Amino acid sequence: MSSTAPVAGRTRGMGELIDVPDKTTVLAPFGTTLAELGRERPEIVGLTADMGRYSDILPFRDAFPDRFFNVGMAEQNLISMSAGLAKVGKIAYCTTYSVFVTRRAYDFVAIACAHSKANVKIFAGMPGLVNGYGATHQATEDLNMMRGIADLTVIDPCDATELQQVVRAVADIPGTVYVRLPRGRVPVDLDPDSYRFEVGQAKQLRWGGTTGIISTGYMTARALDALSVVADRGIEAGVLHVPTIKPFDVASVLEFARGYERIVVAENHKTTGGLATLVIETLFDAGLLRPVERIGLADSFFECGSQEYLEAKYGVDLGRFVEVLTSSRT
């Protein structure tokens, strides 16, 4: 193994608030929205497995201490207790990190929750490559795992605008939901006055050009940012944002794909088992045999470091999007 010199930058602390230059941000959009919703809906309870601070749920705890339960570092029990609360009429919003709820508590999500269509809403922090603590804390296969569970809704919100709407929307749909949770200072990329999240619906956000980007989570924001960067070169592309991974909006994906010569899929996840795989399945099943380019992570474990360092190293940063767009065959 060759020796390597450290590069500039450092791993950030788990609860560190990270500035987002040039963007409006909302602080703790999940917890503040849940606290508002909790006032309207007394059946909502909150739980965490020792990740209250790091999942932004503390505004709910502070508003409703009697309706909040910190179960300690026990993710299986977090999910079981949430299921039990749901089965006596509560809507249980629970938080931990994506890695722990998916890898450790999978059977409990499948059987205690999804199989019973229990009203458990799992908000899973640090999804994908947004954490510098290495593979132990980077949930890079969570969409793949969770989409494998029947009767589970899986959502990867883009930004603060969408997350705030998701917090409310999932209270109105029955059953178990897994939501990838952005925390801290969460950027506003979608216009709160015009954007409307709907469970199971993809939304087209940009039109034009011959390249169509199908993306989920904050990779949609990155696609929009990249289009701004290349706009003065006259480059345009379509962007279809797919926040709901399951149930998958097959019709919108097909309609979108038919309108573009070149299809690029972008996700904060491995390029196998997640959105790209879903898109390929969808196109293949419809007889639409097209190459699909993928922006995402390799089938690997990833190292520690700052988010900027990791994203550049593993090819999911803004530069990668710009590179893909400027190599467009338009």
Add this chain to the structure above:
Amino acid sequence: MTTPDKGPPPDLDALHRHAYALRRTMLQMAAGKGEGYIAQGLGFADCLAALYFGELRHDPARPDDPDRDRFLLSTGHYSIAMYAALAEAGYLDRDELPTYALNGSRLPMSTFDDLPGIEVVGGSLGQGLGQAVGMALGLRLDGSPARVFCEFSDGELDEGSTWEALMSGATFDCDNLVALVDCNGIQADGPVTVRIEPVADKLAAFGWDTVEVNGNDLGELTAALAGARAPDGRPKAIVMRTTPGYGVPTVMARERAHFVRIADGEWDGLLRELDEHYGVVAHV
């Protein structure tokens, strides 16, 4: 346990008759199937009789009553006993019992919660008690008088999630929660292998108000259940020492078998053994 609520004394004769009926029903359900979790069911029948015909506040006509007491069977493979109890209590039509474990039946080998009277999916061991803790907390938030009773087995104490739930039950002061620990000494590969004893001492050390009883003695069981009514801020645990196959000597003799196989010609003999155990002279 301290200061139990006063209630009418249990009619032990009636409970014995129900326990006998449950055991007889189980043997009839299993007959012809050749196999099943009959040993565990026979061992657990007394607890089910004490619950469904004594301790539980429930109404088979209103299985969704929000204020009903909940009984969670964590060991879903005890389903044969559960269906016998649900039929005896009036949740199930007896005519449906012969469908046990048949293809397309509502009464599969393991319990699922789409059947009225079944509160949780029970087959993946280690998932029951955590859900019971959540139910107890939710009912307490609503000011409901309902209590939650959760069965789990000594083998299930192998699962770390059971201990997570034990800690939560104590941490959140769930005195409306009763754990019924079926210590029958067997698990899938034979005798319980992990060194889990002393179970009662461990549960007490985890903050549970714990008693240990002979789980095949209805007098001891009903006294323990009465004691578990105390609203003293602590969750309750009844550690039940049960004998697999209790009431049927031939099955008891195979007590180290998790999954008993019975030849077709043996079932009538087993029923006669049960009748003799209960002193029934003639049963057509």
